[in-house]
Amino acid sequence: MLLRSIRFLLLALGLGAILASVPAMAADSLRPEVATPLQQAQKLVQAKKFKEAIKPIEQAEAVGGLTPYESFIVAQMRGTALAGAGDAAGSAAAFEKVLAAKRLPPEDQLRITEAVAGTYLRARNYPKAIEWTEAYRDAGGKRPETLGYLAQAYYFAGNYKKATEEASRLIAATEKAGGKPTEDDLKLLISAQAKNEDAAGYAQTMEKMVRYHPSREYWNDAIRRAAAKPGFSRNLELDMYRLLRATGNMTKADDYMQAAQLASLAKLHGEAKSLLDEGYEKKLLGTGTAAETERQNRLRTLVEQKAKEDRATIASADADINAAATGDPLVKTGMAYVTYGDSAKGLPMIEQGLKKGQLKFPDQSRLQLGYAYYLAGQKSKARDALKDVKGTDGAADLAQLWSILAGQG
Missing domain, CATH: 1.25.40 (Serine Threonine Protein Phosphatase 5, Tetratricopeptide repeat)
Incomplete structure (x- = not known):
């Protein structure tokens, strides 16, 4: 009953990671001293009293000697409560433990990996955002919006060379698939190239910008950049x-x-x-x-x-x-x-x-x-x-x- 409620709460909170079908094992159960405070926390979360829900979760954890299953459930509840309370970094750390348990079907594991990557990016923890976005990609994740976290994280971390590489890779993949690169992805690449003083790359990306997202301002920049290249007659x-x-x-x-x-x-x-x-x-x-x-x-x-x-x-x-x-x-x-x-x-x-x-x-x-x-x-x-x-x-x-x-x- 408690596990089903956690799934519902994750969906209701819009965390982007839905624990649709956690496999149960014969020995999977919660001891009463663990289940009771977690049930209290569950009610508080349902009432959207997220900060108040944290204390009973800590009480459940303080019981000690938690089984792997109990630790798994506590981590889910903690991640849910902290997300509702606005603690993105704490929520992501809790869901890292959920992922480490490897008790989820691959599709749910991937969705939570995606959510954790996005959460770390929003929390400005760029090394963690890079780590989990790469984990998402390595696990077969293909959503362009999520893969774009890599370029963003590298850019805001000040690694403009890697930001350029990742943004270029994402844009090339989008074009190869017959898609249209987003204006934000192109703007990030242009900005990274400017930081790298890569005038030639900047001009090439501006060509893509006027192709996919033409505006008078972009055209002006693209034309003047072309005319400013060395060797322009x-x-x-x-x-x-x-x-x-x-x-x-x-x-x-x-x-x-x-x-x-x-x-x-x-x-x-x-x-x-x-x-x-x-x-x-x-x-x-x-x-x-x-x-x-x-x-x-x-x-x-x-x-x-x-x-x-x-x-x-x-x-x-x-x-x-x-x-x-x-x-x-x-x-x-x-x-x-x-x-x-x-x-x-x-x-x-x-x-x-x-x-x-x-x-x-x-x-x-x-x-x-x-x-x-x-x-x-x-x-x-x-x-x-x-x-x-x-x-x-x-x-x-x-x-x-x-x-x-x-x-x-």
Whole structure:
């Protein structure tokens, strides 16, 4: 009767460990001097008087000479009462004794092992949390939430290397199973990598973050991290701003001014004009100090004039572009058409330039093609083009981010 009540209490208390079927043996019984105080404790626990229940449990234990079965029952009652009283560490220690008795079916042993690991984590006893989470894993436990205790415990214990290893293992297993890593797991990994000063790992994890849990803030971090990697080509600065713009992260006047100047230097005057027009519409431009406004207005006037001249003469250079020895002029002019809104004319030119070859920066040119398809609303083709972008100058990193963005609608 007492054992059945303990099972009920464990369930009612929501401890996460249910003693569903403790095997009874012929010699299993409680002596009256042990059973009587435990029955008193049981009533107090049922009345949710958890602290008061501890004294009769101690009286039962003080009888002395407890049999293994009596010790087993006392440990269960102590763990239940201490859990209700808010003593997580004491409760976990008591349930360690329950587990040590090895009287439970494997499934219940696993559930209590899981509960003990979680209890120690909440009690901030990180070495014990690590010990019992590893025991849970070794016993065949597979719940990702529970396996995540390891990374958390190592992180809060200050072992960021092990936290990175365990979080990476958990995320990889989740992805392999076709699942979606949680935002919390990714955030913990990112934080551990930052503590380890692992810039490359941080950037890779940010790619996963924007893939699975996109937000404007995460996109901003991912893009700027990619651009901050060693070896990032200055030729790709405009491409960085393009990604920032596409993800809603152009939030300062300087963003628009820098991007517009880079576009104008690349002779993409239509794109420069579009950037400045957007900056004025957002009231980020034309609203600062007199000196700032004068500089911004001067650039706008220049860009508008250049765009007008370029738009009027762009078609006249087609013959020379086709006769060029390399594909670069075709790519550049095709991009100009696309940024003027004429994708039907521009996309075939970029494709033709890539086929012609002899490109100065072939991967950067392939990145341009992916971006051009994205602008044209052909996101499937954009992703196909971006798959071919390789190299270590930053083009491949930006291509990966564009591919993720193109896959999000």
